[in-house]
Amino acid sequence: MTDIMPPGLALKKVDERIMTLNVGPQHPGSGHMRIVVQIDGDYIVACDPDPGYVHRGEEKMAEYRNYITNVPHLERPVIHDSCNVLYPYVLGAEEILGIEVPERAKYVRVICSELNRCIYTMYWLAIYGIFLGHSTMFMWPAGDRELLIDLMEKVSGARVTHAHFIPGGVRNDLPANFEDVCLRQVNYFEKRIKEYAAVFYDNPILISRTRDTGVLSRENAIRYGVTGSVLRASGVDYDLRVKAPYDVYDELDIHTNVMKEGDSYARSRIPWLDMIESCNIIRQALQKMPKSGSVRAKLKPNPKTKGPATVYKRVESGRGSLGCYIVSDGKPEPYRVKMSVPSFRNLLALPNLLIGEKLGNMPSVYWSLNYWPVEADR
Amino acid sequence: MSSESEKPAAEAKPEEKPTPPKPAPKPAAKAEEKPVELPAFEKGISDKLVEKFGDKVEVNFVKEDRIGIKTSRENVHDVAQFIRDDLHYDHAESVSGVDFPADNEIEVVYHLGSYTESSLAKQILTLSTRAPRETNPIPGQDSTKLPSLRDVFYSVEFGEREVFEMLGVFFDGHPDNRRLLLPEDWADLPPLRKDFAIKGR
Numbered sequence: 001m002t003d004i005m006p007p008g009l010a011l012k013k014v015d016e017r018i019m020t021l022n023v024g025p026q027h028p029g030s031g032h033m034r035i036v037v038q039i040d041g042d043y044i045v046a047c048d049p050d051p052g053y054v055h056r057g058e059e060k061m062a063e064y065r066n067y068i069t070n071v072p073h074l075e076r077p078v079i080h081d082s083c084n085v086l087y088p089y090v091l092g093a094e095e096i097l098g099i100e101v102p103e104r105a106k107y108v109r110v111i112c113s114e115l116n117r118c119i120y121t122m123y124w125l126a127i128y129g130i131f132l133g134h135s136t137m138f139m140w141p142a143g144d145r146e147l148l149i150d151l152m153e154k155v156s157g158a159r160v161t162h163a164h165f166i167p168g169g170v171r172n173d174l175p176a177n178f179e180d181v182c183l184r185q186v187n188y189f190e191k192r193i194k195e196y197a198a199v200f201y202d203n204p205i206l207i208s209r210t211r212d213t214g215v216l217s218r219e220n221a222i223r224y225g226v227t228g229s230v231l232r233a234s235g236v237d238y239d240l241r242v243k244a245p246y247d248v249y250d251e252l253d254i255h256t257n258v259m260k261e262g263d264s265y266a267r268s269r270i271p272w273l274d275m276i277e278s279c280n281i282i283r284q285a286l287q288k289m290p291k292s293g294s295v296r297a298k299l300k301p302n303p304k305t306k307g308p309a310t311v312y313k314r315v316e317s318g319r320g321s322l323g324c325y326i327v328s329d330g331k332p333e334p335y336r337v338k339m340s341v342p343s344f345r346n347l348l349a350l351p352n353l354l355i356g357e358k359l360g361n362m363p364s365v366y367w368s369l370n371y372w373p374v375e376a377d378r
Numbered sequence: 379m380s381s382e383s384e385k386p387a388a389e390a391k392p393e394e395k396p397t398p399p400k401p402a403p404k405p406a407a408k409a410e411e412k413p414v415e416l417p418a419f420e421k422g423i424s425d426k427l428v429e430k431f432g433d434k435v436e437v438n439f440v441k442e443d444r445i446g447i448k449t450s451r452e453n454v455h456d457v458a459q460f461i462r463d464d465l466h467y468d469h470a471e472s473v474s475g476v477d478f479p480a481d482n483e484i485e486v487v488y489h490l491g492s493y494t495e496s497s498l499a500k501q502i503l504t505l506s507t508r509a510p511r512e513t514n515p516i517p518g519q520d521s522t523k524l525p526s527l528r529d530v531f532y533s534v535e536f537g538e539r540e541v542f543e544m545l546g547v548f549f550d551g552h553p554d555n556r557r558l559l560l561p562e563d564w565a566d567l568p569p570l571r572k573d574f575a576i577k578g579r
Contacts, residue, residue, distance in 0.1 A: 050558075051558065051559065052557075052558055052559035052560060052561070055559050055560060055561075057569065057576070059570065060569060060570060060574075060576060061576070064576065222468050222469060222493045222494060223468075223469070223532045223533065224469075224532060224533055225469030225470055225471065225531070225532070225533025231493070236493050238493050238499065243499040243500065244443065244499060244500040310439075310446070310504075312444060312489055312502055312504065314471070314502075321471065323471050323472055323489065325472065325474050325487065325489065327476055335476070336474070336476045336477075336570075338472065338474035340471055340472030340474075340489065344536060344540075345471075345472075345533070345536075347536060348532075348533060348535055348536050377559060378559075
């Protein structure tokens with residue numbers, strides 16, 4: 001059962017008992033993604049994910065704008081996690097343009113990145129809750145994430161698409177008195193999300209719907225190259241913030257959450273544990289951050305590159321490892337920008353998790369992959 | 379460096395002073411790059427590859443945490459197998475296609491990483507290879523073909539499907555070369571090729 005047929009070949013099987021079902025796009029079970037499943041009675045026997053639905057050509061558009069003007073539109077694939085999705089591109093552009101980032105800007109970036117991770121994860125948790133029929137878990141996270149959205153609004157002026165990270169630092173310095181407000185909000189936020197354990201994670205109905213469904217073994221997790229919470233739920237201790245730290249993550253003390261079960265329950269619990277860890281990181285960063293100094297290297301509107309180069313940078317986002325491959329031919333515009341996104345990589349595991357499951361378990365398995373459809377479709 | 383070049387631009391805009399000093403930094407920067415010491419661990423990995431394959435692989439760059447290897451399409455499968463079995467890289471992070479119309483070639487770049495080997499956790503090995511490029515492509519039925527690495531790295535499956543769709547590179551041996559992201563009635567050039575221009579540009 002470990003080596004399952006590729007989805008395309010599996011779909012060619014013809015049997016009169018087997019029914020083909022299109023789940024989505026715009027279906028409660030799949031979001032804006034189409035999953036073609038074949039069912040034998042109640043059980044899924046084949047699955048073919050079709051992520052393409054809202055393709056907007058981000059990578060092509062990036063070839064027509066310079067390194068600075070690419071910033072506001074490259075964050076669009078995941079608007080709720082816009083700081084993180086832009087992060088690898090910004091790191092890569094800094095290497096290509098040869099810019100040094102001020103120390104304070106690195107801490108501001110870490111704080112914004114962790115706030116965005118929580119904002120994204122709360123949104124995902126709300127969706128996960130409502131698809132399992134748990135209305136409280138839809139309303140609580142949707143309300144509590146407002147706390148952090150307000151914080152990000154104070155920092156960048158925008159509620160979702162911040163365009164705050166730019167090559168050379170961040171766009172604006174933190175507002176006056178931000179440290180105190182941030183500390184207070186984050187402390188309350190952490191206390192609040194710890195209450196979710198009683199109402200959601202210890203809920204017998206949730207446990208019965210997620211325990212031992214969609215089990216991904218450690219070997220298969222490595223083989224499929226999945227990333228983020230999906231990987232760590234299968235027992236692989238790999239977090240880029242610890243293993244390959246960028247900016248100032250190597251100066252912070254970070255605990256990696258790992259679970260061994262590899263089932264939907266573990267995959268849904270890891271992001272929640274990560275949010276508590278994010279609160280710790282924000283508190284550490286606020287303490288260690290230089291109290292004054294520049295947050296932005298001086299930069300021209302159309303900066304010069306240092307000549308032909310290729311860069312591959314990666315960061316750990318709310319969903320997993322985000323990579324950005326930039327090819328520069330020395331012109332002001334990038335020659336090619338390729339985003340390697342966690343949703344696209346985790347999708348490879350989906351057919352193999354769903355085969356053998358009941359159709360009714362599909363939402364709990366599919367949403368536990370921490371999947372953001374628009375990101376896979378770029 | 380940036381503060382020096384920024385000052386005249388801000389102060390002396392109407393006099394157009396910034397134009398003459400601009401070409402100067404270019405040769406200076408190139409001359410500085412040469413005596414950089416190569417990081418030892420990364421050098422060791424690239425040496426192993428060169429020792430095994432000799433002229434068949436070309437080392438593009440050896441930087442901290444990153445190694446770039448280039449090879450021909452005949453050897454890419456063997457090189458990938460060696461990278462997996464002997465160097466212990468176990469998964470592909472991404473598969474990217476880059477179009478080079480000037481060379482009449484399309485480059486496919488695999489970024490390989492390792493979850494199991496702790497010493498490689500920071501490392502990214504960039505394996506690139508090139509396929510011939512056709513001016514009037516018929517995706518799947520022209521000479522733009524490469525051997526698939528799906529049987530070596532399972533994780534390239536969707537990545538290779540995406541490159542096939544976006545640049546028209548057919549992967550021999552891939553079990554499932556189908557469309558992934560574009561609309562079902564797409565009948566234009568593969569969109570990430572350089573001769574595909576977006577509207578209004």
